[in-house]
Structure formats: C-alpha cells, structure tokens
Amino acid sequence: MQQESLAVPVSAIASDERRIIVAASLGTVFEWYDFFLYGSLAAVIAAQFFSSLNTTTAFIFALLIFAAGFVVRPIGALVFGRLGDLAGRKKTFLLTIVIMGTSTLCVGLLPSYNDIGVAAPIILVLLRMLQGLALGGEYGAAATYVAEHAPSDRRGAWTAWVQTTSTIGLLLSLVVVISVRALTGPAFESWGWRVPFLFSGVLLATSVYVRMSMHESPAFQRIKSQGKTSPAPISEAFGQWRYLKLSLQALFGLLAGQAVVWFTALFYAMFFLTQTLKLNPVTTNMLVGMALVISTPLYILFGKLSDRIGRKPVILAGCLLAALTLFPIFRGFTMYANPALAAAQRSAPIVIASDPADCAFQFNPTGTASFSSSCDIARRALSALSANYDSERLAAGATTRIRIGATDIEAPTVRDLTPVAAKAAEARFQRDVAKALATAGYPSKADPAAVNLPMLLLLLVILMAFGAMTLAPMAAILVEMFPTRIRYTAMSLPYHIGNGYFGGFLPTICFALVTQSGDIYFGLWYPVIVALASTAIGALFIRERRNQDIALED
Incomplete structure (x- = not known):
C-alpha cells in the first residue's frame, strides 16, 4: 500500500x-x-x-x-x-x-x-x-x-x-x-x-x-x-x-x-x-x-x-x-x-615436460601440503621467477624437465630426502633455472x-x-x-x-x-x-x- x-x-x-x-x-x-x-x-x-x-x-x-x-x-x-x-x-x-x-x-x-x-x-x-x-x-x-x-x-x-x-x-x-x-x-x-x-x-x-x-x-x-x-x-x-x-x-x-x-x-x-x-x-x-x-x-x-x-x-x-x-x-x-620479459617469452619459450600424474595442484591455503615431486619443484621454481611456460606430456614415471630455449634442465625429486637436504636440492635447482633464464634473456626485475x-x-x-x-x-x-x-x-x-x-x-x-x-x-x-x-x-x-x-x- x-x-x-x-x-x-x-x-x-x-x-x-x-x-x-x-x-x-x-x-x-x-x-x-x-x-x-x-x-x-x-x-x-x-x-x-x-x-x-x-x-x-x-x-x-x-x-x-x-x-x-x-x-x-x-x-x-x-x-x-x-x-x-x-x-x-x-x-x-x-x-x-x-x-x-x-x-x-x-x-x-x-x-x-x-x-x-x-x-x-x-x-x-x-x-x-x-x-x-x-x-x-x-x-x-x-x-x-x-x-x-x-x-x-x-x-x-x-x-x-x-x-x-x-x-x-x-x-x-x-x-x-x-x-x-x-x-x-x-x-x-x-x-x-x-x-x-x-x-x-x-x-x-x-x-x-x-x-x-x-x-x-x-x-x-x-x-x-x-x-x-x-x-x-x-x-x-x-x-x-x-x-x-x-x-x-x-x-x-x-x-x-x-x-x-x-x-x-x-x-x-x-x-x-x-x-x-x-x-x-x-x-x-x-x-x-x-x-x-x-x-x-x-x-x-x-x-x-x-x-x-x-x-x-x-x-x-x-x-x-x-x-x-x-x-x-x-x-x-x-x-x-x-619489455625484456615480453621479448624473452617470444624468443625463448619455456616448456615443462612431465608426467601429469606427478603434478599436484599448486594451491596450499593451510601451508601444510608437501609438494615434493619433480613436477612440483619445477612449477614452484618457475612460479617464483614469474616465468610463463607451456606443458608437455611425458610417459608415466618420467622425470620432469624444464626447457628454456635450447637449455634442458632435469628437476629433482625431494620426496625421500631429509628436510635440510631437500631444501638444499631445491635451492640448487632454482639457481640453475634462474641462470638459464638469465642466459635466455629473462630479466630478474623490470628495467626502470x-x-x-x-x-x-x-x-x-x-x-x-x-x-x-x-x-x-x-x-x-x-x-x-x-x-x-x-x-x-x-x-x-x-x-x-x-x-x-x-x-x-x-x-x-x-x-x-x-x-x-x-x-x-x-x-x-x-x-x-x-x-x-x-x-x-x-x-x-x-x-x-x-x-x-x-x-x-x-
């Protein structure tokens, strides 16, 4: 009314x-x-x-x-x-x-x-x-x-x-x-x-x-x-x-x-x-x-x-x-x-070749999940470096590899390592990836x-x-x-x-x-x-x- x-x-x-x-x-x-x-x-x-x-x-x-x-x-x-x-x-x-x-x-x-x-x-x-x-x-x-x-x-x-x-x-x-x-x-x-x-x-x-x-x-x-x-x-x-x-x-x-x-x-x-x-x-x-x-x-x-x-x-x-x-x-x-990142993405594309079953969904809201497979380590390294990549399927059980232009790097598996050894292995891998990215022209930060x-x-x-x-x-x-x-x-x-x-x-x-x-x-x-x-x-x-x-x- x-x-x-x-x-x-x-x-x-x-x-x-x-x-x-x-x-x-x-x-x-x-x-x-x-x-x-x-x-x-x-x-x-x-x-x-x-x-x-x-x-x-x-x-x-x-x-x-x-x-x-x-x-x-x-x-x-x-x-x-x-x-x-x-x-x-x-x-x-x-x-x-x-x-x-x-x-x-x-x-x-x-x-x-x-x-x-x-x-x-x-x-x-x-x-x-x-x-x-x-x-x-x-x-x-x-x-x-x-x-x-x-x-x-x-x-x-x-x-x-x-x-x-x-x-x-x-x-x-x-x-x-x-x-x-x-x-x-x-x-x-x-x-x-x-x-x-x-x-x-x-x-x-x-x-x-x-x-x-x-x-x-x-x-x-x-x-x-x-x-x-x-x-x-x-x-x-x-x-x-x-x-x-x-x-x-x-x-x-x-x-x-x-x-x-x-x-x-x-x-x-x-x-x-x-x-x-x-x-x-x-x-x-x-x-x-x-x-x-x-x-x-x-x-x-x-x-x-x-x-x-x-x-x-x-x-x-x-x-x-x-x-x-x-x-x-x-x-x-x-x-x-x-622009250096855009150029590198065109000239040196990145590919993660892996067994899909080895790759977990990289979302950990509680901070308790353990991503320790070679695919997990590879994805985490590239994500931390803000690298854009494509995925390629490998046979079951294959170890994950990262290709950056002409460079091929094998990702480690840290499942069976002690926490200290796992952290050291992942750090070495991330340094290798960062070096390969730099060589391929990927910048670590934007050039002012x-x-x-x-x-x-x-x-x-x-x-x-x-x-x-x-x-x-x-x-x-x-x-x-x-x-x-x-x-x-x-x-x-x-x-x-x-x-x-x-x-x-x-x-x-x-x-x-x-x-x-x-x-x-x-x-x-x-x-x-x-x-x-x-x-x-x-x-x-x-x-x-x-x-x-x-x-x-x-």
Whole structure:
C-alpha cells in the first residue's frame, strides 16, 4: 500500500544537511584506508607473518588473509544491517568505525612470526575478520543515509560520492605507504611498515569526531515515528521471496560483475605489476596513485550519467567492456612494464615436460601440503621467477624437465630426502633455472629505464574507468530496489557477498590459476567469465528503477 511521498525536493535540502552527507562519505574514506592498507602491504605481511613458508606459498597465504576480511563481511552486513534498520543509521556509523580503527591499530602493534610463532598469523586473521565485520556494516549505512537525503533526480550523483570513498581510501593508503617508505628506507621491511597502521589511530579519532555531529536519516525518522520499522528485518528481507528474489538478482546480475571488474582494476593489476612483472613497488604505487587521482572524478560523472540514462546500462556496459579488454590490457602491462620479459617469452619459450600424474595442484591455503615431486619443484621454481611456460606430456614415471630455449634442465625429486637436504636440492635447482633464464634473456626485475610510464598509466586509468562505471551507480540502484524498513539489511548482504567472495578472493584465485596453468594471463579468465555472466543475467532480470520514490513503502 502506497503512502504519501517523502522525497525531499532539492530546495528543501539545507546546506547543513549537505555537509552531513559529505561527512558521512569522508568517514568511509578512513574505513577504506584501514582495509586497503593490508592489500597494499601484502608482500611485506607475507614476509613478517609467514616467514616459515616458501615465497610463493607465503604470498598466496597473505592474499588469503586479505580475503579473510571479506569472508565475514556478509555477517557484518546482517549484524549491522539489522541494527541499522531497527535502531537507526547513525549508531552503526560510530560502532563500525571504532571496531575498524581499533583492529587496524592493533595490526601495527602485532609481533611477527619470528617473535611469537604461529600465534602471530592467528591473531592477524582475527584482526582482519574484525575489520571485515565492521566494513560489512559500513557500506549499507553510508549508502542508505546519503540516498535517503538525496533528491530523487540526483540520487545517482549524490550516492556516487559514497562510491568514491573506496578509491580515495586506497589513494590515502598508497600516499602514506609511499611517504613512510621514503622516510624509513630499508627499515621499512623490518619495522617501517607498522607506521601506516599506527597512523590509523589519528584517522580513528577524526572519524569519531566527524560522525558524532551527524543526524539521523529523515526517511528512517519518519517510519520510526509512525511505528513502521520492521520488527525482523533479516527474516523479512530474506524470508520473503519477493525480496529474496531481488537480492539474488542484484548479486548475480550486478554485484558479481562489479566486484571482479573493480578488484581486477585496483588490486590484481597492482599485484600483477609487482609480483609477476617485477616492477618496483614504489613505481607501481605511484602509478596506481596517479591513476586513482585521474579516475576518481569519473565516479561522479558516471553517477550523474546514471541519473539521465539509468543505472543498469552504465553498470552492465562497464562489465562488458572490461570482459572484452582485460587480456589485451594485461598483455600491454607486460609490454610496457617489462619489455625484456615480453621479448624473452617470444624468443625463448619455456616448456615443462612431465608426467601429469606427478603434478599436484599448486594451491596450499593451510601451508601444510608437501609438494615434493619433480613436477612440483619445477612449477614452484618457475612460479617464483614469474616465468610463463607451456606443458608437455611425458610417459608415466618420467622425470620432469624444464626447457628454456635450447637449455634442458632435469628437476629433482625431494620426496625421500631429509628436510635440510631437500631444501638444499631445491635451492640448487632454482639457481640453475634462474641462470638459464638469465642466459635466455629473462630479466630478474623490470628495467626502470625501459618502463613506459605514460602507457602504463593510461592502461591503469582505462581499467579504473571500467571499475568506476560498474561501481558509481551501484549504491543508487541497490537503494532503489528495497523499502526503507529493510533497506539497510536487504542491500548490504548481496553487496558484501558479491564484493567479499567474488571480489575478495579474486587475487588468490587468479594467482592459483596462474601457478597451475603456467600462463601468467590465465588467471584473467576468472574475472572475464564472471563479468560476462553478470552482464547477461543483469540484462535479462534487472529492472531499471531510477525514477522511483524510495520513500514510498509497499
């Protein structure tokens, strides 16, 4: 049953309310800073908290801990979504920022693996999960709060400011990391990395101060005063098919595609440049930071565009364009970041010849599996050196061999060796492989003089533009799908499942696929397939609602 419209006309939006909306967006910047800080320091975290593992496994494990924060985001969406729909949007702002800021501060104080052993990564996991829990409640609060203040014809533009907070938060984390690296020099790897985490204490105090000045959403105040809040927002949002259906459509038709496009642009591209192409981390961070500065205004542009032509066409166009261009863009990264590597891949291709039964899937999330066959040793060596290779089948029982151009190297089997002897044998083999790669022209790192910075920046901006297309209208379209009484809960869960699972696990899945296949581009099939599937589902099932009055209760 419809009631009188509660939409607020443009002229009725007071200047102090505009400042409150900006304050809501600024608060989320600090929360995203805390969350992204771990992502930008994943390699350092791997060395500090997983030093007992080999380099490849340690980095994948560090990415899994990064993903752990995303696993609990849907739980945070339910917990804080319910609280927001029952008690109001403002209270959740304060609670989530305190949990997030305190957890990040504790990461900066946490002893390393060398200091307290296995307790260090365990505590790190718990802190990451607390961060994810808090962030799970943050997005829905900010999106609903801003949307419920916004004029109906400018909702896309206003909520786009909320979407920019993620990129601004990442930019802030990169600026702090670059500055601290410059100040601490070599000491950054040992203790300097802690400073950006400790700096979050300043941001925490600022955020709490800002959020204390905020007022409750007028739409929520209205339904609360009328006694029309939902007594059980979770069961109503997901126990009734009409709302559950909308959540599923949003998840698979919008959010899955948005998540893989956005995380590929902002995270996997950064990891690919540093870990695979061996580009200097400082250079990578500067490029990503510049691309963020250039692309951030695009969020407002695409938000405004969604007010004119609709949310759905903007989001789905971003998914489709990304799916069609990811492979050429990442090949461009190789060409412009490490042209010597691209040349070596053409002139001296690498082949692993092995018995397929001797090769295990190179994915070890617990760090307990033992990859000791000759095929395992060969794959691990090439993966550590970021070498692209093809596979060739040998007869059963044959020993694995690596061919690098004209050089042929037999891989050792370390199953029957003592741990010390096995480690020594693998180290000798890796030195032989590294020497053969160098002889064939494979560089150990990107040559700074050969890096084409303008082209890398352009490719990063293009990727981030696709991310902006998919994310900028997202808050508006999600808010418009659900009534006020369950809006916070109903939109938060699919958003965080999409970004937490489809997006949060993207770097881990992509790198595992690369390690298994030997193709440094093979991991891109994951975001490409998901983006295409989301485009098709969204085109068929998502309904455009940009002109809908979100204050009307059904």
